[in-house]
Amino acid sequence: MDSCVPIPANSDFTLSNMPYGIFSTESEPNRRVGVAIGEHILDLSKVGCFCGPILSKCCHVFKEESLHDFMELGPAAWSEARQTIHKLLSSSEGMLRDNTNLSKKALIPQAEARLHLPAKIGDLTDFSASKKHAENDRIMFTDDNLQINQNWNYMPVAYHSRASSIIPSGTAIRRPNGQRLSSTGIVTFGPTEQLDFEVELGALIGRGNDLGRPIPVDDAEKHVFGMVLLNDWSARDMQSWEWKPLGCFLSKSYATTISPWVVTMEALQPFRCDMLDVQKPTPLPYLQHRIPSTFDISLHVHLSTEGAESVTRLSTTNYKVTPTTK
Amino acid sequence: MDSCVPIPANSDFTLSNMPYGIFSTESEPNRRVGVAIGEHILDLSKVGCFCGPILSKCCHVFKEESLHDFMELGPAAWSEARQTIHKLLSSSEGMLRDNTNLSKKALIPQAEARLHLPAKIGDLTDFSASKKHAENDRIMFTDDNLQINQNWNYMPVAYHSRASSIIPSGTAIRRPNGQRLSSTGIVTFGPTEQLDFEVELGALIGRGNDLGRPIPVDDAEKHVFGMVLLNDWSARDMQSWEWKPLGCFLSKSYATTISPWVVTMEALQPFRCDMLDVQKPTPLPYLQHRIPSTFDISLHVHLSTEGAESVTRLSTTNYKVTPTTK
Numbered sequence: 001m002d003s004c005v006p007i008p009a010n011s012d013f014t015l016s017n018m019p020y021g022i023f024s025t026e027s028e029p030n031r032r033v034g035v036a037i038g039e040h041i042l043d044l045s046k047v048g049c050f051c052g053p054i055l056s057k058c059c060h061v062f063k064e065e066s067l068h069d070f071m072e073l074g075p076a077a078w079s080e081a082r083q084t085i086h087k088l089l090s091s092s093e094g095m096l097r098d099n100t101n102l103s104k105k106a107l108i109p110q111a112e113a114r115l116h117l118p119a120k121i122g123d124l125t126d127f128s129a130s131k132k133h134a135e136n137d138r139i140m141f142t143d144d145n146l147q148i149n150q151n152w153n154y155m156p157v158a159y160h161s162r163a164s165s166i167i168p169s170g171t172a173i174r175r176p177n178g179q180r181l182s183s184t185g186i187v188t189f190g191p192t193e194q195l196d197f198e199v200e201l202g203a204l205i206g207r208g209n210d211l212g213r214p215i216p217v218d219d220a221e222k223h224v225f226g227m228v229l230l231n232d233w234s235a236r237d238m239q240s241w242e243w244k245p246l247g248c249f250l251s252k253s254y255a256t257t258i259s260p261w262v263v264t265m266e267a268l269q270p271f272r273c274d275m276l277d278v279q280k281p282t283p284l285p286y287l288q289h290r291i292p293s294t295f296d297i298s299l300h301v302h303l304s305t306e307g308a309e310s311v312t313r314l315s316t317t318n319y320k321v322t323p324t325t326k
Numbered sequence: 327m328d329s330c331v332p333i334p335a336n337s338d339f340t341l342s343n344m345p346y347g348i349f350s351t352e353s354e355p356n357r358r359v360g361v362a363i364g365e366h367i368l369d370l371s372k373v374g375c376f377c378g379p380i381l382s383k384c385c386h387v388f389k390e391e392s393l394h395d396f397m398e399l400g401p402a403a404w405s406e407a408r409q410t411i412h413k414l415l416s417s418s419e420g421m422l423r424d425n426t427n428l429s430k431k432a433l434i435p436q437a438e439a440r441l442h443l444p445a446k447i448g449d450l451t452d453f454s455a456s457k458k459h460a461e462n463d464r465i466m467f468t469d470d471n472l473q474i475n476q477n478w479n480y481m482p483v484a485y486h487s488r489a490s491s492i493i494p495s496g497t498a499i500r501r502p503n504g505q506r507l508s509s510t511g512i513v514t515f516g517p518t519e520q521l522d523f524e525v526e527l528g529a530l531i532g533r534g535n536d537l538g539r540p541i542p543v544d545d546a547e548k549h550v551f552g553m554v555l556l557n558d559w560s561a562r563d564m565q566s567w568e569w570k571p572l573g574c575f576l577s578k579s580y581a582t583t584i585s586p587w588v589v590t591m592e593a594l595q596p597f598r599c600d601m602l603d604v605q606k607p608t609p610l611p612y613l614q615h616r617i618p619s620t621f622d623i624s625l626h627v628h629l630s631t632e633g634a635e636s637v638t639r640l641s642t643t644n645y646k647v648t649p650t651t652k
Contacts, residue, residue: 122448122490128572137571149570154513155505159572160486160579164448165537174538179481179610187480189610211491212500212580244475245463246454246485247573253486254538284505284515 003089004097005107007038014038016270018085019261020067020226023113031065031116035085036261039110042089046106049088049095052080066119067262071206071225078206078225082266115260117168118228119204124166124256126200126232126248127158141240153281162253168260169229176254178238192235192251199301201319202230202258218290226264229299231257271296273320294320329415330423331433333364340364342596344411345587346393346552349439357391357442362587363415365436372432375414375421378406392445393588397532397551404532404551408592441586443494444554445530450492450582452526452558452574453484467566479607488579494586495555502580504564518561518577525627527645528556528584544616552590555625557583597622599646620646 003015013019013036023034023041034041044062054077055061061070070077088096096103128134134148134157151157167173175191182188206225209215215223232252239251273296282288297319302311329341339345339362349367350357360367370388380403381387387396396403414422422429454460460474460483477483493499501517508514532551535541541549558578565577599622608614623645628637 123488124486141571151505151507151567151570155568157568157572158575160450160488160575162449162486163489164534167537171537176538177540177612179477181477187610189612208490211493211497212502214503241477242481242483243571244477245467245569245573246483247571249484249486284513286503286515 002091003037004091004093004103005037005040005042005089011038013261015086015089017263017267018082018089019263019267020070020118021261022065022067022116022118023108023260024116025108025113033062033064033067033070034108034113035089036110037089041108041110041113042085043106043108044085047088047096047102050081050084052084054080055084065116067204067225068119071119071204072208074207075222078264079266082264115168115170117166117258118260118262121163121166121204124161124163125158126161126252127156128152129156140236141243154284155287159247161248161256165253166256166258169231169257171255171257173233173255173257176235176238176250178235178250179241180237181241187241192238194236196234196236197301198232198234199299199315199317200230200232201297201299202228204228204262217287221265224265226262227268228262229259233257268295268297276321296320328417329363330417330419331363331366331368331415337364339587341412341415343589343593344408344415345589345593346396346444347587348391348393348442348444349434349586350442351434351439359388359390359393359396360434360439361411361415362436367434367436367439368411368415369432369434370411373414373422373428376407376410378410380406381410391442393530393551394445397445397530398534400533401548404590405592408590441494441496443492443584444586444588447489447492447530450487450489451484452487452578453482454478455482466562467569480610481613485573487574487582491579492582492584495557495583497581497583499559499581499583502561502564502576504561504576505567506563507567513567518564520562522560522562523627524558524560525625525641525643526556526558527623527625528554530554530588543613547591550591552588553594554588555585559583594621594623602646622646 007014015037018035018037021034021036021041022031023043024031032043032045034043048059050056050059050062054073058069058073058077061073064070070081087093091097096106128137131148131152134152135146138146138148149157175195177189177191179187179189180192204225204227205223207223209223233255234248235251235254239248242249242251272293275292275294279292298316299318300316301314303314304311333340341363344361344363347360347362347367348357349360358369358371360369374385376382376385376388380399384395384399384403387399390396396407413419417423422432454463457474457478460478461472464472464474475483501521503515503517505513505515506518530551530553531549533549535549559581560574561577561580565574568575568577598619601618601620605618624642625644626642627640629640630637
């Protein structure tokens with residue numbers, strides 16, 4: 001289906017995507033909720049057409065400076081919003097197409113907007129999500145044999161990272177200072193000499209649960225609002241000195257970059273696919289999905305350096321498969 | 327100096343202490359800032375006498391449902407507030423003593439109040455703060471020799487824990503379910519069989535720093551607003567299965583209890599004392615305090631079980647020394 005907003009051929013921001021974000025403009029510096037479409041942002045604080053059963057009572061969520069209140073409403077509200085916005089933006093409907101006043105007010109060129117963090121994030125959990133990743137960590141940080149810890153085969157292995165240093169894409173970061181152990185056994189302090197990055201997917205949890213009340217595995221996805229691209233910056237020399245026995249800390253906590261646009265789980269449904277492997281050993285019952293699946297999401301890493309004529313492709317991978325390097 | 331509010335002989339809530347907290351009452355359910363004094367709470371949203379250079383312009387901080395805005399003002403504001411409140415509560419001043427209307431409005435019996443978390447806490451960092459503690463962990467969780475990791479001797483070793491499950495003292499917790507490895511090598515899931523607790527001190531960071539801008543070690547204490555008692559609940563069987571290689575996660579993240587009253591660093595000044603030991607090896611320059619010191623804070627652990635006639639003292643220790651058991 002076509003949109004009444006022009007969408008360049010190579011745009012990620014189509015009528016099928018419609019990711020949410022928080023933005024502000026110079027003329028209107030208060031942060032508010034928008035949806036990316038082509039080279040524009042639809043300012044949801046201006047449209048006032050959410051007349052479905054849930055959102056008609058809580059339109060204020062789009063005037064907030066965080067997606068938090070909208071995410072808290074849960075999947076029925078997210079679905080209702082998506083239907084309304086889809087209708088509004090489609091070329092076959094007149095609401096926005098024929099209303100010059102509204103489109104002037106509600107369609108902001110992305111070039112004129114500043115993008116912010118989509119939410120005030122309360123906790124950041126970093127999962128060792130692929131076996132290859134666990135194996136790579138083992139190679140990088142231990143001298144002993146290459147077998148990963150057995151717990152990885154039984155449970156989602158993860159740690160908490162620092163929520164307060166999550167920044168939106170484009171924010172400059174400073175190379176961190178820290179301690180490292182030299183090969184001759186000397187401990188020094190200074191700027192990291194092994195600044196690294198990892199392409200990852202971040203999931204934003206929308207609706208929470210009461211303390212102590214578990215979420216059954218088949219309901220878990222109802223709590224996931226959407227996904228962002230994530231750059232897990234790491235200072236590897238600091239990490240190899242600090243990680244025993246409590247795990248990563250300062251080597252990771254100086255910055256975590258996420259894309260400001262959140263692609264909803266509804267928008268990702270067409271990319272759902274079967275798992276490539278059967279999990280072994282069979283997960284314990286509380287971790288068994290009724291219909292196990294994953295997503296076919298292609299991921300690329302490019303490096304752009306000052307003065308270089310073009311970007312360099314460093315690696316390409318897919319969420320559904322074991323990563324491969326270029 | 328005496329207070330115009332009666333203070334029982336054994337009370338912790340004297341004119342020298344005056345800890346801050348967030349409370350609400352049945353008749354006035356909005357959360358607001360108070361100071362504990364004797365068996366009462368002084369409701370700071372009601373007193374309106376902050377006429378010093380900083381707080382006269384931002385009295386609203388005491389009407390907030392979190393100490394965050396007050397803590398963000400920094401040590402000069404904290405000091406100004408302490409002086410004003412001290413004057414107000416002292417028996418030699420007439421402001422509160424002689425104003426029945428004000429004292430009726432602003433002095434709430436603690437028995438009538440509900441206490442909440444003092445702030446919306448953005449990150450929780452758990453430090454392996456004493457060598458004895460690091461050694462105990464080593465004994466509990468590893469089969470190899472008893473020497474702690476060498477990094478402990480050079481840097482503050484810590485990990486992030488879950489900020490969203492911090493709860494105020496008195497909140498019931500649920501024994502968590504989780505995975506553990508049996509002595510015969512079988513992985514099972516169920517309620518923890520080794521629910522443990524640790525008495526700790528928690529420090530509330532008031533003023534932050536800009537991303538990437540370090541705080542010199544001699545300025546660090548200016549960022550610490552105050553201290554709370556902390557119960558670091560742990561599921562030891564889950565911990566010993568999950569902790570390699572990323573550290574504690576679900577075995578700690580189901581609950582962290584803190585006291586609702588925050589004792590300020592100013593109130594703790596009389597308990598400052600010399601370090602008992604000289605640190606070896608000498609810390610790297612960026613970690614060297616100009617005047618190293620610690621605090622003489624006595625800590626006791628008591629267990630109270632349903633139906634028991636009295637509480638059982640489990641251990642006693644002091645912040646300044648290596649912990650001893652009863």
